[in-house]
Structures are given as C-alpha cells and as structure tokens.
Amino acid sequence: MTDFGKVAVVMGGWGAEREVSLNSGAAVLAGLLSQGVDAHGIDADRNILTTLQDQKFDRVFNILHGRGGEDGVLQGALDLLQIPCTGCGVMASAISMDKLMTKRIWTGSGLKTPAFAVLNEDTDFAAVVAEYGLPLMVKPADEGSSVGMTKVTSLEQLKPAYEIASQYHCEVFAEQWVTGTEYTISIVGEQVLPIIRVETDSAFYDYEAKYQSEETRYLCPCGLAPEKEAEMQKLAKLAFDTLGAKGWGRIDLMQDEQGQAWLIELNTVPGMTSHSLVPKAAAAVGLSFGELVVKILETAE
Numbered sequence: 001m002t003d004f005g006k007v008a009v010v011m012g013g014w015g016a017e018r019e020v021s022l023n024s025g026a027a028v029l030a031g032l033l034s035q036g037v038d039a040h041g042i043d044a045d046r047n048i049l050t051t052l053q054d055q056k057f058d059r060v061f062n063i064l065h066g067r068g069g070e071d072g073v074l075q076g077a078l079d080l081l082q083i084p085c086t087g088c089g090v091m092a093s094a095i096s097m098d099k100l101m102t103k104r105i106w107t108g109s110g111l112k113t114p115a116f117a118v119l120n121e122d123t124d125f126a127a128v129v130a131e132y133g134l135p136l137m138v139k140p141a142d143e144g145s146s147v148g149m150t151k152v153t154s155l156e157q158l159k160p161a162y163e164i165a166s167q168y169h170c171e172v173f174a175e176q177w178v179t180g181t182e183y184t185i186s187i188v189g190e191q192v193l194p195i196i197r198v199e200t201d202s203a204f205y206d207y208e209a210k211y212q213s214e215e216t217r218y219l220c221p222c223g224l225a226p227e228k229e230a231e232m233q234k235l236a237k238l239a240f241d242t243l244g245a246k247g248w249g250r251i252d253l254m255q256d257e258q259g260q261a262w263l264i265e266l267n268t269v270p271g272m273t274s275h276s277l278v279p280k281a282a283a284a285v286g287l288s289f290g291e292l293v294v295k296i297l298e299t300a301e
Contacts, residue, residue: 007297088245096243097268114177114264182253184277
C-alpha cells in the first residue's frame with residue numbers, strides 16, 4: 001500500500017453534518033490502517049489547505065459530508081494544489097450538492113424525479129398544495145443526511161416546514177411525495193453494487209432513522225426480481241453519469257406502487273458509519289470494509 005503515499009482522511013468540517021462526518025472518518029481511517037495504508041485523520045477547519053501542504057500529504061480520502069467537502073469547494077482547491085482526492089470533481093460535486101440543480105438536470109435529460117416547487121417567503125402555499133397535493137416533502141436544497149427535512153401532511157404544516165428548512169441559508173423546495181418503497185444503489189468505480197431496500201417505521205428515512213435507530217431495516221437482497229434489479233442498477237448508473245459523477249457515490253430512489261422508479265438524489269460523499277449503506281452493499285459482494293475503502297482510495301484523481 002506504499003503506492004498511495006501519505007494519505008489524509010479529511011473529516012469533520014464546519015457544516016451541519018459535522019458529527020456524521022467525524023464518525024465516517026474514524027471508520028475510514030481505521031479501515032485504511034487495517035490494510036497497511038499510511039493514513040492520518042485530519043479534522044478539517046478553514047486552514048485545511050495549509051495543513052495538507054505543511055504535512056506533505058500525497059492523497060486525500062475526502063469524507064467531509066455536506067458544505068465545504070461535498071459541494072466542490074475542497075475539490076477545486078485540491079485540484080489547484082495537485083493533490084489527488086477521492087470522489088467527484090468540482091462540477092459534479094457542486095451540482096449534486098444542490099438538490100434542485102440535480103433534479104433540473106435529470107428532468108432535462110428525460111430521467112424521472114418527483115415534481116417540485118421552489119418555496120420562499122412570498123409563496124402561495126395553498127396554491128402549492130393545490131398543484132402538487134399532499135403529502136409533500138420540504139427540503140433545504142444544499143443539505144444532506146435529511147437535515148432540515150419535513151414531511152408535510154396538511155396545508156397548515158407547509159409554512160412552518162419551509163421556515164425550518166430556510167434556517168440552513170439555501171434554497172428550499174417542496175417535493176411531490178412518492179408512496180412506495182425506498183431503495184439505495186451504491187457505485188464504486190464502474191461497479192454498481194447490489195441494491196438495498198430501506199424500511200423504517202419513521203414518517204420517512206430521517207436523521208434518526210439513518211444514524212441512531214436500531215429499528216431501521218436494510219434488506220440485501222432487496223427482494224426485486226433479478227431483471228428489475230438490473231434495470232434499476234442501470235438507471236442508477238445512468239443518473240450518476242448524467243451528472244458527471246466519478247469515483248464513488250450513492251443514488252437514492254423510490255419505486256411507487258405502480259412500479260415506476262423515481263430518482264431522489266445523488267450522494268457524492270456517502271456516509272461510512274456503522275449504519276451506512278455503501279459498506280452494507282459492498283459486504284453483499286464479499287468486500288470487507290477495509291477492502292472497500294482501499295478500492296475507493298484507488299479512484300482518487
């Protein structure tokens with residue numbers, strides 16, 4: 001593993017997903033060390049570039065979730081420094097971090113994603129409900145890990161949900177609800193991993209269900225017929241490629257009661273905690289956690 005040189009596992013940061021990132025980073029660091037990689041954990045602050053230069057790192061495993069690490073900012077800076085980094089480049093990172101831009105590109109490319117309405121203080125909330133129906137999912141466009149998201153089941157809940165999401169200082173939108181089954185599809189390099197079906201007793205797959213609950217169920221095999229699973233994997237890879245993504249990532253989607261798949265989002269720096277989905281999918285094809293993180297590190301450019 002000396003070919004990788006000195007590797008920085010960049011985690012933490014200053015975004016809303018800091019704690020999740022620290023947990024992911026600790027797991028990635030332990031995984032790389034178990035495989036003999038000269039890896040070092042770095043809790044990122046605003047001096048991260050100076051730290052990476054001063055300590056002469058050769059490569060970065062980026063596990064910074066959310067703003068600063070998943071939005072193209074770090075990617076652009078590392079490109080200037082000529083330090084290879086895992087994950088997507090500037091463009092795909094920036095697009096995928098912005099859920100609205102992601103949906104616009106998918107829609108423009110003929111890929112199905114739930115209809116949506118951008119919300120602001122002057123929005124006619126009754127008109128939104130009249131056009132898109134209930135329930136609705138209200139989201140801040142630039143946050144992950146379900147931060148700031150609310151399922152709205154009545155008109156009276158829509159404005160308060162908007163106000164919660166608007167606290168994250170980015171665009172807010174309401175997304176048409178899809179009743180059905182949630183699936184997630186991980187991609188590492190050119191390999192599309194087995195699909196995982198997610199089941200939760202919560203109103204939706206929220207922060208608690210993702211990172212705290214022991215009741216959330218992850219089914220792999222996912223229960224789809226082989227031909228349907230292959231079709232959905234092909235869709236996920238197409239959605240990934242359409243956004244210009246590379247390296248690794250995770251596509252989340254819903255299948256409605258009629259069997260139609262709806263793309264929800266692309267995570268370009270997915271979680272790598274004990275509850276996370278990429279390691280579960282990798283395990284289904286015999287990849288240990290250590291082997292997985294090395295495989296991801298190999299994609300760094």
